[in-house]
Amino acid sequence: MKLLRLGHYYSHHCFLPRRRLTSTVTSIPKICIVGSGPASFYTAQHLIKTVPRVEVDIYEQLPVPFGLVRFGVAPDHPEVKNVINTFTKTAKSPQLRFVGNVTLGRDLSLKELRNAYHAVVLAYGADKDRELGLKGEQLGNVVSARRFVGWYNGLPCDTDFPVNLDVEEAAVLGHGNVALDVARLLLTPIDKLKSTDITEHALEALSRSRVRHVKVIGRRGPLQVAFTIKELREMLNLPDCITVCNPFDFETVRSAVPNLERPRRRLTELLCKAADLSPSGNVDSNSRQFHLVFFRSPLSFQPSPDVPDTVGSMQLEVNQLDEQQHAVPTGSTETVQCGLVLRSIGYRSTQADPDVPFDIDRGHIPNISGVVQPGLYVAGWLATGPIGVILSTMTQAFGVGRAVEADVSSGRVDVSQARPGHTAIGKLLNDRGVTTVSWKDWERIDAVEQSRDIYGDYPNLKLNRWVSARK
Amino acid sequence: MDEIDRECSMNGEKRNAYRILVGKTDGKRPLGRPRHRVNITYIDKDGNKIPVRGKVGDNVLYLAHRHGIDMEGACEASLACTTCHVYVHRDFLDKLPSPEEKEDDLLDLAPFLKENSRLGCQIILKKEYEGMELQLPQATRNFYVDGHKPSPH
Numbered sequence: 001m002k003l004l005r006l007g008h009y010y011s012h013h014c015f016l017p018r019r020r021l022t023s024t025v026t027s028i029p030k031i032c033i034v035g036s037g038p039a040s041f042y043t044a045q046h047l048i049k050t051v052p053r054v055e056v057d058i059y060e061q062l063p064v065p066f067g068l069v070r071f072g073v074a075p076d077h078p079e080v081k082n083v084i085n086t087f088t089k090t091a092k093s094p095q096l097r098f099v100g101n102v103t104l105g106r107d108l109s110l111k112e113l114r115n116a117y118h119a120v121v122l123a124y125g126a127d128k129d130r131e132l133g134l135k136g137e138q139l140g141n142v143v144s145a146r147r148f149v150g151w152y153n154g155l156p157c158d159t160d161f162p163v164n165l166d167v168e169e170a171a172v173l174g175h176g177n178v179a180l181d182v183a184r185l186l187l188t189p190i191d192k193l194k195s196t197d198i199t200e201h202a203l204e205a206l207s208r209s210r211v212r213h214v215k216v217i218g219r220r221g222p223l224q225v226a227f228t229i230k231e232l233r234e235m236l237n238l239p240d241c242i243t244v245c246n247p248f249d250f251e252t253v254r255s256a257v258p259n260l261e262r263p264r265r266r267l268t269e270l271l272c273k274a275a276d277l278s279p280s281g282n283v284d285s286n287s288r289q290f291h292l293v294f295f296r297s298p299l300s301f302q303p304s305p306d307v308p309d310t311v312g313s314m315q316l317e318v319n320q321l322d323e324q325q326h327a328v329p330t331g332s333t334e335t336v337q338c339g340l341v342l343r344s345i346g347y348r349s350t351q352a353d354p355d356v357p358f359d360i361d362r363g364h365i366p367n368i369s370g371v372v373q374p375g376l377y378v379a380g381w382l383a384t385g386p387i388g389v390i391l392s393t394m395t396q397a398f399g400v401g402r403a404v405e406a407d408v409s410s411g412r413v414d415v416s417q418a419r420p421g422h423t424a425i426g427k428l429l430n431d432r433g434v435t436t437v438s439w440k441d442w443e444r445i446d447a448v449e450q451s452r453d454i455y456g457d458y459p460n461l462k463l464n465r466w467v468s469a470r471k
Numbered sequence: 472m473d474e475i476d477r478e479c480s481m482n483g484e485k486r487n488a489y490r491i492l493v494g495k496t497d498g499k500r501p502l503g504r505p506r507h508r509v510n511i512t513y514i515d516k517d518g519n520k521i522p523v524r525g526k527v528g529d530n531v532l533y534l535a536h537r538h539g540i541d542m543e544g545a546c547e548a549s550l551a552c553t554t555c556h557v558y559v560h561r562d563f564l565d566k567l568p569s570p571e572e573k574e575d576d577l578l579d580l581a582p583f584l585k586e587n588s589r590l591g592c593q594i595i596l597k598k599e600y601e602g603m604e605l606q607l608p609q610a611t612r613n614f615y616v617d618g619h620k621p622s623p624h
Contacts, residue, residue, distance in 0.1 A: 079551040228579070
């Protein structure tokens with residue numbers, strides 16, 4: 001059935017180079033992008049708009065598109081996912097082909113792609129996260145925040161994620177937006193989550209969760225937090241939840257406020273306000289609490305005396321800042337009780353293929369404005385490191401699109417010779433027995449997902465078992 | 472005639488029918504009734520001025536789209552991005568209602584933020600905005616909360 005479908009596709013789209021009535025013969029520029037998140041779609045959108053007659057093929061590891069927009073954005077932030085409408089419009093262009101379920105490095109090599117296409121854009125982001133390398137990190141319930149997010153968002157490899165929410169005290173290591181996302185999901189009243197597209201199993205586990213206190217711990221101070229004001233405001237406004245800060249952490253912060261740039265100033269003002277409102281006496285331990293903890297780095301994890309091989313407490317060292325605003329240990333240490341630790345210290349990209357010019361130390365592919373060399377480009381987090389919101393990725397991706405267009409029109413990328421593009425790659429994948437997913441297949445999966453509105457209150461429950469959906 | 476007027480000023484698509492009805496198909500007759508018309512000017516990032524005839528109630532982002540102006544609206548006016556960031560001409564800045572907290576929070580993330588920055592999708596045209604100029608910002612690489620720009624890697 002797959003062969004028939006491919007044949008049908010080829011007969012409709014004959015890739016013959018067109019001849020112009022000039023001395024220059026150019027063929028159809030063929031460009032492929034690895035990855036199908038925002039970086040990929042914004043680059044594709046820009047290429048289709050600016051490179052005449054270009055054909056763009058997107059190769060995605062998962063059977064479904066959209067990357068972190070689908071799997072990373074919290075279920076209670078649905079408006080952020082509106083960009084999917086723009087991506088869908090791009091995907092429906094006759095100049096774009098989506099090929100899902102193809103893994104670079106396993107099903108295809110970078111060399112094969114570079115031979116088949118005039119230009120290759122690597123945009124596969126960061127699908128791993130940084131580890132601390134500390135004693136006890138392998139204990140049960142010391143987990144990756146990234147995988148916790150994948151778990152509640154329906155990423156198939158995280159469905160059976162071993163997280164136990166039958167504990168009262170949780171700690172999140174990191175002061176970024178992902179740290180606040182997971183803290184918020186743990187502390188949001190369950191009724192608010194019911195109307196989101198959070199997965200069924202996560203909703204069920206969170207409704208039974210005993211987690212009451214979440215400490216979000218960072219190694220530096222209020223002036224160095226990486227989360228943004230919108231996410232902080234959401235935490236402070238969480239219903240039935242008390243925010244707790246140590247006013248001592250804010251002593252030198254207030255005087256610095258007037259000299260800050262607007263974004264940092266508004267964020268810091270809000271943090272100071274939270275510190276002012278923080279209860280000074282004892283807080284009812286039954287209440288939900290969000291603790292913002294500063295100047296602490298984890299040293300090791302200790303097992304719980306009650307549950308074997310599971311974390312029960314964490315040793316922290318107390319930091320101060322040096323002149324370069326780096327955290328340095330003071331020598332003091334503390335112990336904090338926690339039955340669940342979520343590590344949120346940053347995502348991490350991987351090399352994917354031996355020919356990918358990946359810098360292990362810096363954790364991304366070195367580039368200048370997205371250009372590695374004429375014909376090889378990198379977009380999104382793989383180019384910049386795993387920081388920034390969709391907006392910044394969009395800006396960077398448009399820049400990559402511009403760089404590719406400039407190389408094509410200047411001849412640095414030679415499109416005068418035809419390249420086989422998907423004609424060759426499709427055959428390769430077929431010969432290797434790879435079952436690919438087309439855009440139409442994705443639409444079928446999407447339709448099944450949308451229709452599982454069983455009780456009306458649970459829109460868009462993400463399907464984990466795509467194989468069954470595609471049958 | 473009055474009913475047609477009202478219909479036409481409410482729904483742009485029916486303007487053509489109006490012109491045909493009154494025999495004015497050359498497009499020179501003003502669209503809709505004058506009192507609903509709001510003329511504004513978009514200035515693109517290259518400095519080109521694009522005068523646009525809007526009407527009361529028009530959303531600045533969608534009006535730009537209807538006139539082919541390159542204003543991205545990634546989150547579709549739901550206050551989840553800053554891609555419709557514009558600079559409002561100083562004479563008109565104070566005529567706009569103050570931004571709500573959500574808009575201010577997002578503007579913090581907007582590259583090349585200025586005192587007169589606003590999100591286009593939150594500006595709804597009123598008669599008093601007649602003559603307003605909206606400047607689109609430059610392309611940019613601002614990723615960080617505190618404006619730090621990463622060096623080429």
